[in-house]
Amino acid sequence: MAPVLSHPTSVNFIEEQHRPVNSEADTYYGGEERFSRSRTYSASFAHGYNPKRPPAFQNESHMRARRMSHDEKSTAPRRFLIDVEETIRVVLEQEDTDGDFQISVTDAGPKLMALGTATSNGFKSFDIRGTYMLSNLLQELALARDHNRKRIVLDEARLTENPVDRLSRMIKNSFWNSLTRRIDGDGLEIICADPKNRTGRVNPRIYVPHGEPAMAEYYRKVAREKPHLNLDVQPGILALAMNEVDDGKGGKTLKGIPFIVPGARFNELYNWDSYFISLGLLVDGYVNMAKGMVDHFIFEIEHYGKILNGSRSYYLCRTQPPFLTDMALQIYNQLDRTDMGNRAWLKRAIQAAIKEYHTIWVAEPRMDPKTGLSRYRPDGLGIPPETEATHFTHVLEPYALKHGLSVLEFSERYNNGTIHEPELDEYFLHDRAVRESGHDTTYRFEKRCANLGTIDLQALLYKYEVDIGTAIREVFDDELELVEDFPLAPFPPSPEAYARPDRERSTGRVQTSAEWFDRAEFRKEIIDKYCWNESKSLYFDYDTVQEKQILYESVTAFWTLGRMCERRTVLEAHFSIIEEV
Template structure:
């Protein structure tokens, strides 16, 4: 493979092709779009076209950034197809750039939060994690420049305490581990974008698919371990590990996450799977069929505890909602907002609105006309399809990996127990949500006791979860798909 002097070719390339001087090569640059790449031994090959020239510039820059003077460059590297190039960058650069860990090495970035504005920074520790409390207390003492306060959460998180936290929001710790030398570090996770420093719920599942595809199953496993930590110490998989997310989860993909790992890992560790399955069952019972989310229909809903406006939003975010109430009380919106948030004014209509808003945020579909102002009253197609898959996945693991006997908290679970749950859920979904004539699954309003009739892409969740019958699938494809299919994909709604 030819070896090239980085600086010489980098400078020549910019001079010849970066006409507007922005250190990029785009269609706006009216250069010759032909560059002769010369190796150290005098051999060369020509690179033509904006896209391939931009690849060359990227490779030279990345090598230069790494402190290299020379670089092996092949034609295969430069003449990649766009999809292959994107995949290569994700695999070799982007995963690294999106990986975070909460420990001393990254503490300043971890506590930084663009959604809050506070002079003091806070880290909150679960009440039963003494090791983490001592570890982060030592960091607080060592890094006085961060103006950091490390505090323990109470055993029970009440709505009143959530309001206290809103005045001093902070980071919720994730799992720590010790290596063989005794060094403590945070268990790593991937964030959905460069500006984030916290681990998100359902984003993590989809990130894990990419990680596994790119040979980073180790990082996918680490993220699952952080989910187990959240269930153990915060009672649920959080929307994300910030205090203002303590009251809500996100769409449940844990069993799918576990299954992807288990089916792709080379060395099967039955103890790991047993632990993972116990956490999935715990989350299922305590969160998704717990008292706040299981409804009178036997199906589940999204729900976020608390009251008032979500603190992570900008102050003016809900001004359009507050405006008529401010007018009623003859106040300017900022004054009304302050009095409402401090409980000087009680407005039941607003509490109803924010009850639904918190549920919308837990659903991950924020914001959507489908569920806005009504979400907490809905058995949604997506959530109940996901829970059907939980039930089927758990049944699968119990039968295939644990000889159809799984001990959870002293009770033996058999696959038939979970298949029965799945059967009941499917029957309820078919009865309350399926519309044969229109060819859609619709969310069910359990307060009004009727379907919503809002045509949306969540109608395809039962296909992915393998809940829909062959007949339903055929009708969906015939009637729903033409209404939602657009150039490039599926529209969220009609």
């Protein structure tokens, strides 16, 4: 017999006050409980069980081959009266057999529970069956508890909702909001929390870059007005872009531009995560949120020299795969193109991408002048600080033993430079490169990532070059001035050209589409020269130190599809092989 859970017998369901079935949790569970009662809740049966059915846990089987007479039969939409806390307890006790507070296919429970129906005031019941309905039930109960509800009327339709529709609705109306952050006085307490911080210092820190005096003064003012924050205006969370707004008192103040974080341990703005997040935001109509994230990337390039892996001070030496041009163009395609403000916004984004391209991706050490291939090769020394404390213990133990130190003592001395281990330096160079690639972790890059001209990075930079050329030609009348001064990378690349100290400056001439299409054509040629393997009909990474291809097959070889079309037919043949398998 399935366990039967119902509401107290003195409670009556009020139909006309029920909210729309697909309302968000704030609406669906907000407000007062929608019941009437003739006497107090204290008259309810123990644990809220229906007295006509046995308690939830007897030694009989829970599973049945057919419906029993207790199941209510009705063509009307079915709703349940539920005691929130008791039902959570029973669901977890019966169904969550692995103790992870979730209901999944790995749990060995009966996947069956009876709930009292609203139309019968709980005297009749209906079975909730299967992993999906039970997991949704637990999720709905958790939402109800978050809204301080003790008892609820729950639509069956919320438990049987199409999975894609349910996920899409929750992403659009709930998840984006819960993952939104701002770096300003109102948002600091949330954004400064860093689960990756192993230093023991918990006071929130904020680093304001040089050249932003108004921003620095703003955060000093916040520190004075909110002493409970113990705000330390120096390295920590990195300041991001802000807008000037009215303060409501006839003056002006600064307000952080909101952005979305990945969540969990990653409570800051991330690079290529933000690109994929922005695609979802555009699908859900949050164009301004996506646009604001590009504004943050422009700010990072201007003040920190690159789009950072993440907006913490320990990420200052590291970027991630380049997606800015596509991100900006995808957003611009959803803006009013007759609005000159939107055109100016795209101009700033393309100018920033050009600076990032010249000063990061085709600049040493990431550029290999001999081949012309770009690499993930970040600066930095020591152990990546964002990892779990024991992540590198197995790597560090032999060195700690060699120096007669504990792993912790060795780590501290190695990080502060009092101990030098060139072999370990090389290991962490490649480890940082793997993290910069966004593909951490993979055997494909093990102990060699910083030396590789990876096929995916070349494909992304080819798209950068085409995107920039196309934007200059189609949007900016084939002329784009660069306002910020920086050195332009030599073209075509060669060791001799990169050895020359005198470089052309960005402000020396306007940018035209022709030179960017030339760069794209050159990159396509070197990709075919160094990365294409004719015998295997596939692109591979190229090791610029060993001067050979690394024959590790990766799905990123297909990033070239639609970008370098000459190999399209050959590459697509691989998909037919995959389909056959």
